[in-house]
Amino acid sequence: VDWNSISPRLEDDADLVKNTTQRIVAKALGAMENYYEYDDFGKPSHTKDGTYPLRANYEEGYNLSLTDDGDVAFRISAAPYKHVKGVLEGSDAHLDLLKTALTGDEWKVSTSETLWRDGEPELHVNIRNTKQTVRDKQDSRMVVGVDVNEDNVALTALSTDGVEDTLVIDFPEIKFERHRYFTMRKRVQNAGKDSMHDTLEGREERFVRDRLHKVSRHIVEWSQQFERSCIVFEDLKEMRDSIDYGTRMNRRLHHLPFRALQFYTSYKASFEGIPTGWINPEYTSQRCPMCGHTERANRNKKRFKCKDCEHQDHSDRGASVNIAV
Numbered sequence: 001v002d003w004n005s006i007s008p009r010l011e012d013d014a015d016l017v018k019n020t021t022q023r024i025v026a027k028a029l030g031a032m033e034n035y036y037e038y039d040d041f042g043k044p045s046h047t048k049d050g051t052y053p054l055r056a057n058y059e060e061g062y063n064l065s066l067t068d069d070g071d072v073a074f075r076i077s078a079a080p081y082k083h084v085k086g087v088l089e090g091s092d093a094h095l096d097l098l099k100t101a102l103t104g105d106e107w108k109v110s111t112s113e114t115l116w117r118d119g120e121p122e123l124h125v126n127i128r129n130t131k132q133t134v135r136d137k138q139d140s141r142m143v144v145g146v147d148v149n150e151d152n153v154a155l156t157a158l159s160t161d162g163v164e165d166t167l168v169i170d171f172p173e174i175k176f177e178r179h180r181y182f183t184m185r186k187r188v189q190n191a192g193k194d195s196m197h198d199t200l201e202g203r204e205e206r207f208v209r210d211r212l213h214k215v216s217r218h219i220v221e222w223s224q225q226f227e228r229s230c231i232v233f234e235d236l237k238e239m240r241d242s243i244d245y246g247t248r249m250n251r252r253l254h255h256l257p258f259r260a261l262q263f264y265t266s267y268k269a270s271f272e273g274i275p276t277g278w279i280n281p282e283y284t285s286q287r288c289p290m291c292g293h294t295e296r297a298n299r300n301k302k303r304f305k306c307k308d309c310e311h312q313d314h315s316d317r318g319a320s321v322n323i324a325v
């Protein structure tokens with residue numbers, strides 16, 4: 001055997017295998033990254049640290065059930081006779097959605113992924129609607145722009161014929177209660193009563209959550225009066241990434257659980273087959289819906305007056321028109 005002539009070929013083969021493997025892995029990672037880019041619940045970092053998610057089918061690799069306390073219990077079997085179990089922790093919106101799927105027959109729990117993110121174990125559960133399918137948003141005839149603010153949400157229904165209808169839902173009580181709780185929490189914190197602080201926080205959260213559920217139901221009901229509507233929100237993810245949105249946006253970002261209201265509305269809409277869309281929120285509060293002139297000075301609190309064409313409006317309503325446009 002002439003080893004000198006064979007070994008270079010073996011090396012070539014090894015390189016070929018290595019290169020092919022790298023290409024396949026790169027492609028798979030790219031596909032996952034692409035997938036999570038559209039994941040509203042955040043982008044898992046497992047593609048970066050090299051840990052892969054454990055995928056499982058419902059009632060095969062994992063199981064969920066409601067406990068007597070109203071929690072969601074899980075049981076994950078990574079291998080035969082090896083399982084982990086416990087109670088899921090998570091945002092109210094996500095747990096609410098899961099409980100809906102576990103109790104009704106309209107929604108079904110399907111596959112899940114178990115993964116590590118920032119040192120915490122996470123269970124990502126897919127749920128499917130068995131009866132209603134969400135309409136393709138390209139097929140919409142009416143766009144409902146939703147502008148979420150600290151004390152109201154402004155809605156505008158827009159078709160190719162122009163503004164069809166508009167509605168401002170005021171919720172000054174949310175702003176009021178949040179400020180009241182904020183002051184109370186500061187006071188007990190200064191007094192060193194940490195447990196009281198947590199109790200107040202829980203109470204505030206429940207209050208705000210209940211109101212936001214009510215408001216999100218109202219938004220969906222209002223949108224249902226239009227045929228083939230699509231509900232559109234400002235994408236806060238993009239907002240944080242951009243540089244300057246002015247003080248109004250920054251203030252709004254910190255003052256209301258926006259994501260919660262958007263998420264509640266989005267999944268309640270999908271219960272009714274209504275699709276949702278997300279837009280870049282840049283300048284939605286400063287642009288004139290009539291002439292397009294964009295200037296921060298156009299807006300003065302709740303009043304909008306265009307410095308160019310003199311158009312006047314309720315500023316949040318104007319923002320919802322821009323979102324719809």
Ligand SMILES: [Zn+2]
Pocket residue numbers: 288289290291292293306307308309310311
């Ligand atoms: Zn104008």
